Amino acid sequence: MSTATAIRARDLAKSFTVGKVSTRVLEGLSVDLAGGELTMLSGPSGCGKSTLLAILSGLERPDAGSVEALGEPVWYLNRKALQRFRLHHIGFVFQGFNLFPALNAVEQVELPLSYLDLGAAETRRRAEAALEEVGLSHRRKLRPAELSGGEKQRVAIARALAKQPQLLFADEPTSALDSVSGQTVIDILHRAARQHGTMVLCASHDPRLIAHADRVLRMEDGRVLADEYHPHPAVAEEPVA
Amino acid sequence: MVALARKTLIYEWRRYLPASLAVAFSGMLLLVQLALVFGIFNGAAVYINASRGQIWAGYPGTQSIDLGRGIPRDTEMHLLADPQVAQVEPFQWVNGDWRGRRALGSVSVFVSGVDTAPDALAFARVIPPTLRALLNEPGAIIVDRADLPKLGISVGESGILNGYRVHLVGTTNGLRALGGVNIVASLATARRLNVGGDPRPAYYLVRLRDPGQAAAVAARLDPHGSERRYSVWTASTLAARTVHYWLFETGAGLGVVFMSLVVFLVGTVITSQTLMGAVAGSISEYATLNALGASRRALSRVVMEQAGWVGVAGLVGGGALSALALVVAHSQDVPVAITPLGTLACALLVMGITLLSGLLAVRTLRNADPAKLLR
Known part of the structure; x- marks a missing residue:
């Protein structure tokens, strides 16, 4: 387990302009995030959670400020280098599962791995292992249409974890799921942080998730209002069925 | 992947x-x-595509087969002098005016005068020897089945062509022309119908001993110099010239x-x-x-x-x-x-x-x- 600083963000500012109205979403926000921790980003809609997630993960350029991820100045990289950085170090789990309808579970996981040039055997091994980790080995030949919402999200998580990223970003991963599936997803994310030393940053409204987080950042109006550590959160260490 | x-x-x-x-x-x-x-x-090149033989000789620079003019008769001798040439046959071209039934007025026709021997080359692909033999009768003609309504007659009946009475001895398929009606007659009948025109044949068809040599023999037989009196083409070249001419002319x-x-x-x-x-x-x-x-x-x-x-x-x-x-x-x-x-x-x-x-x-x-x- 690593507790080294994985992400160091300083003085982030971002505003969006719609028509003639400019809205400030982030105002001088600074934050450090550590590996091996599951950090929750909570707050009301429009408080800037998703924007912060997008800026820290290299998807959206800030108007001002800097982001250093794994020692790399993310926003000084060109588009290609940034893409390569995301490929090798970052995993994403989105609210919509965004799975290709034509592919079965194992192929969904293999797809992003195939851009890492690992070779067919290693790609398959990692995909199978990731599905095992989210408890879906027995469903690996099924397409999204044959999976439940919770299972789809677990496939999406396996797709993100199979790359063995040091940074994992999740946006409302449980909001479309029932309570049992939501709990399962939370446990998986937590285990990813604990066992692989991954920095997991999760934007969510879900109060269940808060109880499981190592750290909770409460945001409002583009600022962090509260930064709380939960030293011993409940963890389900046994594999998910 | x-x-x-x-x-x-x-x-x-x-x-x-x-x-x-x-x-x-x-x-x-x-x-x-x-x-x-x-x-x-x-259809413009039907005369070539429906015939056998690999080489055609005609008026210098002819762009389309229907634009043929008479060439000297000694062309036949020049062609036969080549060891590759197995058979040479004249092809007469006559423009005609057909009058059948009064109600149909007159129709522009193209008369092809061909050899009537059983092994003749002209239209050999569409006129079998037995049908061709019927052309030996003076005034006998053959047309495409599809042209019968235009001419207004059926087999056994007769009509007036360039002022002479001709009669239809048979029909075939694959003779249709572009912009008129094709009529096939013997060389003798064609000569009689050729009122006031050049009596010499417009083309000579050539059969080679080895059809694979067509391009080389055509190049060899084609006269060079400015005073040449005829040109020589392979059948496919003349057909392509004809189709091109029509494509662009129209x-x-x-x-x-x-x-x-x-x-x-x-x-x-x-x-x-x-x-x-x-x-x-x-x-x-x-x-x-x-x-x-x-x-x-x-x-x-x-x-x-x-x-x-x-x-x-x-x-x-x-x-x-x-x-x-x-x-x-x-x-x-x-x-x-x-x-x-x-x-x-x-x-x-x-x-x-x-x-x-x-x-x-x-x-x-x-x-x-x-x-x-x-x-």
């Missing part, structure tokens, strides 16, 4: 079917219009090019719209893949591969549709002809449609912005 493009095409085939159909129908339109134009204008060639452009445009619009719709339908999945590190180039490859497969399916479908259309046309005596070069050109245009559509669909990938997945 996960075959995303192919698996998606198979799984969501309904989504891609309109694109493949657009490509298939574009291909069919391109090929059928080309086949029709070639079919119609091949403006049909330009029509084909214009029509092909229209088909290309329509095919591209429909195909690209379908592909763009398919890309737009999977835009979140593409954006996710991009977020996870797949490059734009890699995503573009997926779209282009899909376009390629759509093109291949369209090409196969278009080929089948075209074959069907050509078979139906053939059975209804609609003149159609395809050439390997024409078919290749159509296939290339069809692949051009898919390539361009694919490139247009790739532009839709610009909307695959992973940051949008977080809003």
Whole structure:
């Protein structure tokens, strides 16, 4: 387990302009995030959670400020280098599962791995292992249409974890799921942080998730209002069925 | 490597079917219009294509076979002097004016005067020896079955041609001309019908001992210098000259090019719209893949591969549709002809449609912005 600083963000500012109205979403926000921790980003809609997630993960350029991820100045990289950085170090789990309808579970996981040039055997091994980790080995030949919402999200998580990223970003991963599936997803994310030393940053409204987080950042109006550590959160260490 | 493009095409085939159909129908339109134009204008070269023999000699520089003029009779001797030449046969060309029944007025006709020997070369592919023998009777003529209504007679009846009475001894198939009616008669009958015209034959047909030598022998026999009195072509060269002349003289060639452009445009619009719709339908999945590190180039490859497969399916479908259309046309005596070069050109245009559509669909990938997945 690593507790080294994985992400160091300083003085982030971002505003969006719609028509003639400019809205400030982030105002001088600074934050450090550590590996091996599951950090929750909570707050009301429009408080800037998703924007912060997008800026820290290299998807959206800030108007001002800097982001250093794994020692790399993310926003000084060109588009290609940034893409390569995301490929090798970052995993994403989105609210919509965004799975290709034509592919079965194992192929969904293999797809992003195939851009890492690992070779067919290693790609398959990692995909199978990731599905095992989210408890879906027995469903690996099924397409999204044959999976439940919770299972789809677990496939999406396996797709993100199979790359063995040091940074994992999740946006409302449980909001479309029932309570049992939501709990399962939370446990998986937590285990990813604990066992692989991954920095997991999760934007969510879900109060269940808060109880499981190592750290909770409460945001409002583009600022962090509260930064709380939960030293011993409940963890389900046994594999998910 | 996960075959995303192919698996998606198979799984969501309904989504891609309109694109493949657009490509298939574009291909069919391109090929059928080309086949029709070639079919119609091949009629201008029917004298060559329906005859045997590998070489034709005619008036110097003749652009189309129907523009032939008399050439010296000693041409036959010059041709026979070549050791490769096995047989030489005169071909008379007479323009005529036909009067059948009064109600039909007069009809422009082209009279071909041919040898009546059983092994004669002219029209040997469409007039069998027994039918040809009937031409020995003075005033006997043969026409295409499809031209009977134009002439207003049937077999056994007679009409007036250039002021002489001629009678129809038989009909055949595959003699139809462009812009008039073809009438086949013996050389003797043709000479009688040739009132005030050049009495010399317009062409000599040549059969070679080795048909494979046609190009070399034609080059050898073609007289050089400014005082040459005749030209020598291979049969296929003269046929191509004739078809070209008609294509450009009538403006049909330009029509084909214009029509092909229209088909290309329509095919591209429909195909690209379908592909763009398919890309737009999977835009979140593409954006996710991009977020996870797949490059734009890699995503573009997926779209282009899909376009390629759509093109291949369209090409196969278009080929089948075209074959069907050509078979139906053939059975209804609609003149159609395809050439390997024409078919290749159509296939290339069809692949051009898919390539361009694919490139247009790739532009839709610009909307695959992973940051949008977080809003």
